[in-house]
Amino acid sequence: MPDLNDAAPVALVTGAASGIGAACAALFRERGWRTAGLDLRTSDTDVPVQADVSDAAAVAAAIAQVQEQLGRIDFVVTAAGYYEEGIDVVDITRHQWDRMLAVIVGGTVNVARAVLPGMLERQSGGIVAISSELALGGSATDLHYVAAKGAVLGFIKSLALEVARSGVRVNAVAPGPTDTPLLLADSIWREPEYLATLPLGRLVTPQEIAGAVFYLASEGSQYCGEVISPNAGAVI
């Protein structure tokens, strides 16, 4: 008798241990998907694997393990990342710059390269990268983060075109300021004066970002290099 569970599609989420990644994994599971989480820490997923997304070899090994345990990967969400704010451009150190690009850009590229061969072989699948509304509108004193998130958009749009005829869909979700542990208690994005400028007057929730991601995963066949931005109206 076939295992019915094997018919359920598989979502791999990076950064699945907390914040947006954890909310994505939870929503996919709630909707009947099997889930794998790739994070530095363990995650509440069917197959948690621990790896640093900026380490290409570690990512390849982790994804091979997921494919072996779950049979395939249908959809990938690259949510792994971190945030630093309040740093003037001249004060961003070489190390801060390099690490941000290695994690945000490198992490997205490493994961995409590892999952694409399987998707291209099956002529189906999808990738959604988590970018940021700041990459659309610009920001001050977090320039290395914004530059990295902007690079993710360029990568995603180009990759989307490169694989457009293969049936694999590549898109991005650009969240507005989201209520996750990455926004520290004293973040400027939590200040009432800032929130009052937003049409929704509040931070978006990790679940609301997951909602946009899940829509692209479940009904996103007509999107190619699109950027969907649940941002509370921060960038319209």
Place this chain on the structure above:
Amino acid sequence: MAERKIALVTGAAQGLGLATARRLGRDGFKVAVNDLVDDGRLSELATELDGLAVPGDISDPDATSAIVSRIASEWGRVDVLVANAAYMTMSPFLEADPVEWWRHLDVNLSGHFRLIQAVVPGMREIGHGRIVIIASGWGVIGQANATAYAASKAGLVALTKGLGRELGPQGILTNGIAPGFIDTEQLQVDADDAGITLDEMRRVYAESVPIGQIASTEDIAGAVSFLAGPLSSGMVGQIIQPTGGITRTRA
């Protein structure tokens, strides 16, 4: 069980509007369906969905308020408005008849302006609402020989953004969809104009799209379902573009 939400879909007799009404019905909405006149299709659809047929020309100000009053008297309110009805003809710009220019603006833009004016007071009263505006990829990137249509749809893009900003603080979320080619009755018109078969027309359009296929009405109805439903509650003033990669810019 939660009370069923109420949606109004304009241009629901055929094509995208029809698919949208059926999708929202499956999603659990009570659906009021509008089109210019009820030639039987509208009341048939209303029966199928256990909904309400509210025919009327949305470019006629009296008709728009009558449509909304009718729904209010039957069901009490409108939770979701899908602004879908549209008019389109094509011609080279210099040959465009000014009457055609105004017809595009009257139906596509002014019609929905008035309809939104008619539904918003009720949404304010209940403290929530969703307005889903069907714009067009051509309203984002422009289109030769369809300047009036594209301009009217670009107007809807700006209307979406303005309403997003203005009504968002009141709990009324306005977002829009800019579709590319959709497999609707319009394709037969285009095929006849081009002197080719319907299948040839589908192939021509599909080849021009990066993903190599055109959207079904159900695909775009799925986008409406997203913007009308709980998964999009963080979005306001946004235009999503299920165009298969035709529009590679942010709207």
